Amino acid sequence: MVSQPTCIAHLHCPPLIPALAAEVLISATNQSMDSWDQSPAATVLEQQLVNWLCQKFGYPAIADGVFTSGGTQSNFMGLLLARDRFCQTYLNWSAQKQGLPPEAPRFRILCSEVSHFTIRQAAALLGLGEQAVVPVKTDAAFRLCPTQLAQTLEHLKQENLIPIALVATVGTTDFGSIDPLPEMATIAQTHNLWLHVDAAYGGALVLSDRHRSKLAGIEAADSITVDFHKLFYQPISCGAFLLKDRVHFDLIKLHADYLNPESNQAAGIPDLVTKSVQTTRRFDALKLWISLQNLGQQGFATMIDTTIDLAIETARLIAANRRFELANPPMINAVVFRYCPTPLLPTMNDPIAWSNQVNRQIRTTLMQRGQAVLAQTQIGDRVYLKFTLLNPRTTLDDISNVLNWIQQLGQALE
Ligand SMILES: *Cc1c(COP(=O)(O)O)cnc(C)c1O
Numbered sequence: 001m002v003s004q005p006t007c008i009a010h011l012h013c014p015p016l017i018p019a020l021a022a023e024v025l026i027s028a029t030n031q032s033m034d035s036w037d038q039s040p041a042a043t044v045l046e047q048q049l050v051n052w053l054c055q056k057f058g059y060p061a062i063a064d065g066v067f068t069s070g071g072t073q074s075n076f077m078g079l080l081l082a083r084d085r086f087c088q089t090y091l092n093w094s095a096q097k098q099g100l101p102p103e104a105p106r107f108r109i110l111c112s113e114v115s116h117f118t119i120r121q122a123a124a125l126l127g128l129g130e131q132a133v134v135p136v137k138t139d140a141a142f143r144l145c146p147t148q149l150a151q152t153l154e155h156l157k158q159e160n161l162i163p164i165a166l167v168a169t170v171g172t173t174d175f176g177s178i179d180p181l182p183e184m185a186t187i188a189q190t191h192n193l194w195l196h197v198d199a200a201y202g203g204a205l206v207l208s209d210r211h212r213s214k215l216a217g218i219e220a221a222d223s224i225t226v227d228f229h230k231l232f233y234q235p236i237s238c239g240a241f242l243l244k245d246r247v248h249f250d251l252i253k254l255h256a257d258y259l260n261p262e263s264n265q266a267a268g269i270p271d272l273v274t275k276s277v278q279t280t281r282r283f284d285a286l287k288l289w290i291s292l293q294n295l296g297q298q299g300f301a302t303m304i305d306t307t308i309d310l311a312i313e314t315a316r317l318i319a320a321n322r323r324f325e326l327a328n329p330p331m332i333n334a335v336v337f338r339y340c341p342t343p344l345l346p347t348m349n350d351p352i353a354w355s356n357q358v359n360r361q362i363r364t365t366l367m368q369r370g371q372a373v374l375a376q377t378q379i380g381d382r383v384y385l386k387f388t389l390l391n392p393r394t395t396l397d398d399i400s401n402v403l404n405w406i407q408q409l410g411q412a413l414e
Contacts, residue, residue: 058219064246071200082194171202176332181217204231
């Protein structure tokens with residue numbers, strides 16, 4: 001038997017064989033979620049899961065949602081609705097019918113400087129341009145700083161620009177940091193901003209009794225992105241977009257006679273296509289449903305809790321070793337750090353470039369030797385290494401081994 005390599009990287013991992021079985025069923029039955037007559041049972045099941053999720057996130061009964069291909073699509077939908085709601089409410093303008101209003105070049109979307117690049121991508125796709133996205137500085141723990149946010153809003157007003165939306169990230173891709181949701185919700189409310197929460201990575205904490213409190217305030221968001229192919233361990237692709245007030249789906253509603261005629265709506269026949277930017281769409285909800293049936297919420301919580309505990313232990317090991325520098329106290333299960341080469345020769349003219357080179361070389365060598373695949377990121381002008389500890393089977397011994405290899409390689413390179 002071939003021994004299984006230990007994966008400490010961004011592994012979308014293993015214990016969910018039933019989800020793989022569901023994947024086969026999804027392909028084999030080939031149901032599309034676009035109309036009731038093609039997929040009545042699938043429609044009901046997806047809707048039930050959406051209702052359950054809305055409840056988990058503390059949303060009211062008027063909430064609704066839809067499954068998506070992942071965080072990219074969910075973030076796009078959040079900003080699409082934010083844009084169209086602003087146009088409708090404050091400019092009496094239908095973006096769906098009339099396209100962009102004359103004020104559109106002045107629209108602004110605020111988010112932290114470490115938010116996901118798909119926020120910029122969505123702004124570009126929405127005709128606002130990347131220029132519409134205004135990054136706000138973060139604190140030492142990579143969380144958006146509310147004081148900076150207030151100042152940025154003040155500047156935008158002085159420049160006669162129009163803030164329309166605020167994006168909070170729950171689980172930034174690099175650091176797993178969680179923006180201060182209650183403070184951001186208050187600011188969003190004061191300034192009439194649509195609050196979208198990108199919880200693609202951290203949304204799964206909602207399943208954990210030990211870590212759910214880190215999401216306090218998320219229920220104030222107008223919309224939420226959740227990814228199931230990350231910390232919910234589902235096969236790609238599987239995500240959702242949740243909306244606090246379902247009335248906002250009307251902003252993008254379309255009717256096609258062949259698919260979802262208006263007479264259907266009058267007759268109370270549900271269809272999911274009016275809530276989606278996709279038409280033909282896979283029954284990805286089945287994977288999540290089958291996994292939940294098998295593992296239960298508790299099973300998920302145990303996996304999530306295990307990986308967070310491991311991240312805390314890993315951070316402790318790193319912080320205790322003076323050859324390493326820890327970049328962040330982990331909020332979820334991402335640990336960013338770097339190897340610090342020994343005190344440098346006074347003749348060395350660029351110590352940052354040198355330590356960047358050593359860290360890059362460590363990573364490449366571990367990969368070439370087939371020992372470990374580490375992620376890499378950058379903070380300012382410095383290169384860092386990164387563990388994203390999604391796999392609940394990874395042990396502290398595995399991590400300890402990798403840290404030893406890193407240290408040995410670092411010393412050899414010096
Ligand atoms: C992964 C991720 C996304 C993008 O999601 P996809 O599922 O890859 O489309 C967006 N935001 C955050 C914070 C993410 O971690």
